[in-house]
Amino acid sequence: MNFFMRHTIIHFITLLIITVLLSTLLPAQQFVSGVDVSFLPQIEMNGGSFRVNGIISEPLSIYKSHGITYARLRLWKNPADHVNDLTSTVALAQRIRAAGMLLLLDLHYSDTWADPAHQTKPLEWTSTFGQALQDSVYTYTKLVMGRLKNEGCVPSIVQIGNEISCGFLWDDAKVCGAQNTPAQWQKLGSLIQAGVRGVRDVFPDSTAVKLMIHIDRGGNLADATWFYDNLLQYTASFDYIGLSFYPWWHGSLSDARNTVSGLIQKYHKGVFIVETAYPWTLSWKDSFTNIVGTSDQLLSGYPATPDGQAAYIHELINTIKNCPENLGKGVFYWAPDWISLPSFASAWENLTLFDFSGNALPALDALGTTNSVIKASQSASERITIGCFPNPCNAGTEIVYTLPGAGFTTIKIYSLLGEEIRTLVNGFQQMGRYKVIFSALSLPSGVYFCSIQSNSYSSMHKICLIK
Numbered sequence: 001m002n003f004f005m006r007h008t009i010i011h012f013i014t015l016l017i018i019t020v021l022l023s024t025l026l027p028a029q030q031f032v033s034g035v036d037v038s039f040l041p042q043i044e045m046n047g048g049s050f051r052v053n054g055i056i057s058e059p060l061s062i063y064k065s066h067g068i069t070y071a072r073l074r075l076w077k078n079p080a081d082h083v084n085d086l087t088s089t090v091a092l093a094q095r096i097r098a099a100g101m102l103l104l105l106d107l108h109y110s111d112t113w114a115d116p117a118h119q120t121k122p123l124e125w126t127s128t129f130g131q132a133l134q135d136s137v138y139t140y141t142k143l144v145m146g147r148l149k150n151e152g153c154v155p156s157i158v159q160i161g162n163e164i165s166c167g168f169l170w171d172d173a174k175v176c177g178a179q180n181t182p183a184q185w186q187k188l189g190s191l192i193q194a195g196v197r198g199v200r201d202v203f204p205d206s207t208a209v210k211l212m213i214h215i216d217r218g219g220n221l222a223d224a225t226w227f228y229d230n231l232l233q234y235t236a237s238f239d240y241i242g243l244s245f246y247p248w249w250h251g252s253l254s255d256a257r258n259t260v261s262g263l264i265q266k267y268h269k270g271v272f273i274v275e276t277a278y279p280w281t282l283s284w285k286d287s288f289t290n291i292v293g294t295s296d297q298l299l300s301g302y303p304a305t306p307d308g309q310a311a312y313i314h315e316l317i318n319t320i321k322n323c324p325e326n327l328g329k330g331v332f333y334w335a336p337d338w339i340s341l342p343s344f345a346s347a348w349e350n351l352t353l354f355d356f357s358g359n360a361l362p363a364l365d366a367l368g369t370t371n372s373v374i375k376a377s378q379s380a381s382e383r384i385t386i387g388c389f390p391n392p393c394n395a396g397t398e399i400v401y402t403l404p405g406a407g408f409t410t411i412k413i414y415s416l417l418g419e420e421i422r423t424l425v426n427g428f429q430q431m432g433r434y435k436v437i438f439s440a441l442s443l444p445s446g447v448y449f450c451s452i453q454s455n456s457y458s459s460m461h462k463i464c465l466i467k
Contacts, residue, residue, distance in 0.1 A: 031321050032272065032330025033367050034070030034104060035063055035353075038084055039338045041092060046344035050337065050358045059337055060099035062360060067368035071096045072104040072274065072332050074162065075144065077122040078111050086144060093153035104274070104332070105155040106214070107144070107195065108162045109137065109169055116216050119168040133172055134194040141198025149202055157210045159274070160195040163244060164188075165215040165227060175230070189234025196237045210239040214274055218245030219255030221262040228267060240329065241267065244275035245316070248297035253319050261323045270329040273320060277334050277351040278302065280309040280363065285356045288345035301428065304350070310362040311408030311428065314453065317367070318410060322420070333367055362407075385459075386452060388438075392464035396439040399424070401452055401459075406430045409454040413438060413463075416447045429454065440465050 040059060050059045060071070073092060076084045089105075096103050108114040111122045121128075125136050141160075148154055161168045166176035173188040175181075196211060203209040213231065217223040228241065241263055245256050260271045279292045282304045298304055302312045313333070320328035336353035340346040349356065353364045386401040403409065411425035421443070424436050438450070443465060450461045 031317070031328075032070050032332075033068050033317070034072055034274075034330060034332035035068055035336045035367075036072040036074070036106075036275065036332055036334045037063075037092070037096075037337060038072070038074045038106075039335050041088060042083060042344060043337055043339065043341070046341045048337070048339055048341050048344070048358065050354055050360070052360045054359070058099075060095055060101065062364070063368070064099050064101055066360075066364050068101070070102045070104055070156075070330070070332065071099075072106055074106045074108055076108055076111055077140065078124060080111070086147060090147060090151050090153065093148060093155075094151060097153045103153060103155040104157040104159065104212075105144075105148070106159045106162050106274075107141065109140075109195075114162045114164075114168060116163050116165045119164065119166070119170045119174070121169050121172070125169070129172060133169065134190055137169075137191050137194040138198045141195045142201055143198075145199050145202035154203070155209060157212055157240065158199050159212045159214050159242060160192050160199075160238070162214055163216040164213070165217055165223070185230050186234055189231060192231075193235045193237060196235070206239070211237065212240040212242045212272070212274070213238045214242030214244070216244040216275075217250070217259070218243035218273060218276075219247075219251030219259055221259040224259055224263055225266065228263065232267070239269065241269050241271045242274040243271065244334075245273050246275070246277060247299050247312075248292055252299060253315060256316065257319045257323065260320055260328055264324050264327045268325065268327070270327045271320075271323070272329050273316065273331045275334040276313075276316060276331060277336075277348070278309045278312040278363075279304040279350045280306045280352075280355070280361055281350045283350065285349050286340040286345045288340070288347055288349075290350055291347050292351060306355075306361045306363070307405075307407050310366040313363045313366040314408055314410075331367070333363075336364070386450065386461045388450065388461060388463050392466045393440065394465065394467050395441055396437060397463060399436050399438055399450055399461075400433070401436075402433045403429060403431050403454050405454070407454040409452070411436060412451050414449045414451060416449075421448065425452075438463070 049056050050062055051057065052062055073089050074084050075086065075089045079085050082088060093103055110120050112120065125133060128136050167173040167188045169191060173184065173191050175184045175188055199209060199211060215224060215227055263271055282293055284290060299312065302308045317331050320331055333353060335348050338346050338348040339352055339354055339358055340349040340356065353361050355361055386399065388397045388399050391397055409425055409427065409429040410423065412423050413421040415421055424438060445465050445467045448463045448465060450463055452459045
């Protein structure tokens with residue numbers, strides 16, 4: 001055996017030993033996948049049920065079993081019908097805890113929907129202003145946090161307000177149009193700070209309960225920067241930026257990437273997409289007008305089909321994960337279970353993660369299987385086959401893979417430490433067999449991983465590079 005062959009074998013064995021020793025240390029790119037399940041009690045009360053492979057299952061268990069780690073709940077102060085009030089929210093939060101999921105609590109500071117066009121003060125606070133309003137926000141927030149703590153369902157993240165792009169508790173802390181003044185921003189900052197104190201007086205450990213400020217401008221960097229630039233002059237007591245991103249309102253995936261990346265680079269805070277959705281069909285089940293119903297509301301390359309919906313979710317997650325500083329933190333899907341029922345119509349029936357009969361769609365897998373670089377294995381009938389020839393290699397290798405179904409496919413190369421090295425494939429592919437070349441001429445010797453994702457399918461393969 002000559003020196004070169006002996007050296008090659010020793011080097012290869014060394015790399016394999018290192019791989020075995022460090023495999024448990026390969027850092028998964030921790031990434032939150034979540035669902036806003038605030039409609040769930042109403043769906044269940046009206047007879048809704050959900051299925052996986054034709055078998056009825058408890059919905060939170062479905063989410064958890066698909067790898068979804070967080071549930072988000074909206075909280076209204078005194079809603080007329082008691083839906084999403086504190087009592088019902090605590091009950092659902094306890095179910096979330098029992099399912100082994102974490103909680104993001106969305107405080108609306110309203111008796112009803114709060115969004116960019118509506119930030120109505122709770123009826124109880126209609127005649128409350130100034131310091132008295134700050135005290136009310138503090139007292140209410142502290143009460144909510146205390147109740148959750150006592151009931152054993154502590155949230156991991158708390159939103160102070162929902163989509164407060166123009167402020168909240170209008171008109172006291174409205175900051176758009178003629179009310180875009182330093183005095184109004186000061187009021188907004190003071191009210192947010194009151195909410196922050198309400199959380200922190202119950203949960204002083206800022207590593208256990210994080211705080212988020214949420215606006216809707218997920219595709220508009222200029223508007224988002226305007227908001228956070230102004231807000232940060234009066235309060236910096238929050239950990240995360242939350243954004244809503246719906247393509248038909250907020251733009252393209254490139255717009256989302258530019259916005260999230262720009263906010264990270266400017267503020268160095270973690271950014272979440274806490275609301276998104278995409279249609280799996282343009283058909284209707286009931287006569288209630290759907291929010292999305294025409295082809296001009298779709299993104300190019302992402303049809304309103306189950307696979308198109310899954311491809312959108314997959315690509316949005318990849319977009320956020322690949323933002324700078326590893327501060328793209330997660331994606332939440334809004335109202336994934338708001339299916340249409342005879343006694344409970346839906347404007348969201350074609351945007352859910354379940355079909356009209358409550359059967360799980362491929363997008364559920366796409367949302368829940370993206371928490372780390374290495375994916376959980378699928379059943380044999382759903383497995384991507386992959387081979388690399390030669391392997392070990394010294395200049396590159398040919399990656400041969402077979403897709404069990406059509407879908408948006410990505411192939412990425414990662415280092416032993418989980419760092420993304422290169423993207424080899426990034427587009428829609430039909431079911432079938434493919435080849436792609438991984439050129440490693442510019443890379444040092446070492447162990448690399450080839451990750452393939454296609455809709456709900458995924459696979460990982462090790463490549464040993466020896467020079």
